[in-house]
Amino acid sequence: xxxxxxxxxxTPYQADALDLRLLAAIQDGLPxxxxxxxxxxxxxxxxEQAVLERLAALQHAGIIKxxxxxxxHHELGIAANAMVVWDVADTQVDQxxxxxxxxxxVTLCYRRPRRLPQWRYNxxxxxxxxxxxxxxxxxxxxxxxxxxxxxxxxxxxxxxRFKQRGAAYFPAPVLAEP
Amino acid sequence: xxxxxxxxxxxxxxxFPxxxxxxxxxxxxxxxxEDEVLTRLQALKASGAISRIGAVVRPNTIGVSTLxxxxxxxxxxxxxxxxxxxxxxxxxxxxxxxxxxxxxxxxARNALHRAxxxxxxxxxxxxxxxxxxxxxxxxxxxxxxxxxx
Numbered sequence: 001x002x003x004x005x006x007x008x009x010x011t012p013y014q015a016d017a018l019d020l021r022l023l024a025a026i027q028d029g030l031p032x033x034x035x036x037x038x039x040x041x042x043x044x045x046x047x048e049q050a051v052l053e054r055l056a057a058l059q060h061a062g063i064i065k066x067x068x069x070x071x072x073h074h075e076l077g078i079a080a081n082a083m084v085v086w087d088v089a090d091t092q093v094d095q096x097x098x099x100x101x102x103x104x105x106v107t108l109c110y111r112r113p114r115r116l117p118q119w120r121y122n123x124x125x126x127x128x129x130x131x132x133x134x135x136x137x138x139x140x141x142x143x144x145x146x147x148x149x150x151x152x153x154x155x156x157x158x159x160x161r162f163k164q165r166g167a168a169y170f171p172a173p174v175l176a177e178p
Numbered sequence: 179x180x181x182x183x184x185x186x187x188x189x190x191x192x193x194f195p196x197x198x199x200x201x202x203x204x205x206x207x208x209x210x211x212e213d214e215v216l217t218r219l220q221a222l223k224a225s226g227a228i229s230r231i232g233a234v235v236r237p238n239t240i241g242v243s244t245l246x247x248x249x250x251x252x253x254x255x256x257x258x259x260x261x262x263x264x265x266x267x268x269x270x271x272x273x274x275x276x277x278x279x280x281x282x283x284x285x286a287r288n289a290l291h292r293a294x295x296x297x298x299x300x301x302x303x304x305x306x307x308x309x310x311x312x313x314x315x316x317x318x319x320x321x322x323x324x325x326x327x
Binding site: 071104154161163 | 190191193196197198201216219220227228229232233235236259262268269270274275276278281308313317318322
């Protein structure tokens with residue numbers, strides 16, 4: 001037994017091959033039909049009850065972080081979005097992240113590695129709004145609320161959307177791996 | 179957009195019913211028929227307002243992902259974007275206002291597969307691909323509160 005690795009109190013749920021097939025079967029969306037889970041169950045050869053139990057377990061484990069209607073902001077009049085990137089001291093970034101992530105107009109907030117010398121930024125957030133001006137007003141509010149006045153940052157508004165869909169999960173090759 | 183459509187879009191972004199007849203459950207909550215729920219959701223999907231009803235998977239729990247970017251000359255951008263979008267491993271691909279102007283997300287089976295995709299995109303486009311893999315996720319995803327005024 002490896003005593004150098006701290007033990008976690010709970011055993012994390014491990015998605016198995018059937019979970020991956022299930023996620024692959026719903027990656028283009030649940031059928032909009034009276035019994036969608038039964039339809040999915042028939043497609044992958046398990047019971048409807050097993051589909052429901054697995055989806056609940058995947059959510060409980062945090063592997064599915066959200067299950068429901070996925071909207072397209074742009075089509076709903078939330079036409080502007082900007083990826084705002086920040087250069088935060090490595091010792092502060094994990095404390096600051098939750099503040100940026102907590103606004104209702106923020107949909108993503110991640111720490112990512114710098115790529116010096118070309119790219120100094122290590123904290124990213126996505127800000128949405130009806131217009132550029134609204135996004136910039138949200139940004140001003142964020143800067144004031146989180147005390148970001150002195151942090152170097154850049155605002156990368158989106159222009160053209162070339163592709164947008166849910167991630168694909170490539171179930172077959174995963175099944176082939178140990 | 180009427181009030182029922184607004185509630186269908188806003189209220190079921192998370193915690194979608196896990197039951198034999200989820201659309202009937204929603205119909206009951208909204209005081210309309212199951213048929214009306216189905217018809218309205220199909221129309222919202224056809225119009226593009228709904229991308230899908232389904233799971234948003236936490237990054238790097240199933241497979242591995244990365245945010246990648248290319249600095250593309252303006253006159254080359256569309257050609258390069260089309261090459262990038264053609265990869266099944268790419269799920270988002272946007273032009274952004276910056277010298278590094280093409281930003282896309284790659285989701286792959288594992289780190290080796292991800293590295294192969296990055297290499298292949300660089301080879302096929304002829305441009306260097308920057309990769310910024312996620313180190314920590316700070317956001318709790320409850321969907322996006324839609325406000326109609």
